[in-house]
Amino acid sequence: MEEKQYLRVVMAVIWNASMDEILICQRPETKNFGGLWEFPGGKVESGETDIETLDRELDEEVGILVHDFTHRMDFKHDYEDKIIEFVVYDVYSFEGEPYGRENQAIRWISAADLTSAEFPPADYILIDEIKNGIMPD
Structure with a gap:
């Protein structure tokens, strides 16, 4: 086996002003769960800290430079072919003004409306935390 x-x-819950x-x-469309919505972020590269990943990924994906942030949560999700540890x-x-630097669609959505969009399975763990008004640690 x-x-x-x-x-x-690393995943980011980016709040508007x-x-x-x-x-x-x-x-x-070419990636796993293509066409679904997600929170910006990405893989931690070798030798990179979580914060370095947060900065790099948000610049690469949506063209912003992070100023103020806090750790919300960590969780793991077991997919069929991999285990992903999420740091949120x-x-x-x-x-900067967020835009789809990789030509992806982006949008602002209220916490209450998050379930109106379709996400990969792991993201619903975070969505439940947000919808329940649970603030970061």
Whole structure:
């Protein structure tokens, strides 16, 4: 039996200035869960800290420079072919106007409306935390 791949991924819950909407991005059709919505972020590269990943990924994906953030939670999700450890940060202020730097659709959505968009299975763990009003640690 082949051992599952293990990945560490940083995800960001990016809040707008009035703290009533969150930025989500649409996954490219060519990737796993293509066409579904997700929170921006990505894999932690070798030798990179979680914060370095947060900064790099948010610049690469949505063109912003993070200023104020806090750690929200960590959780693992076991997919058929891999185990992903998610490290989640709430981002409260940033420089730049977010846009889809990888030509992906992005949109602002209220916490209450998150379930109106379709996400990969693991993201619903975070969505439940947000919808229940649970603030970061």
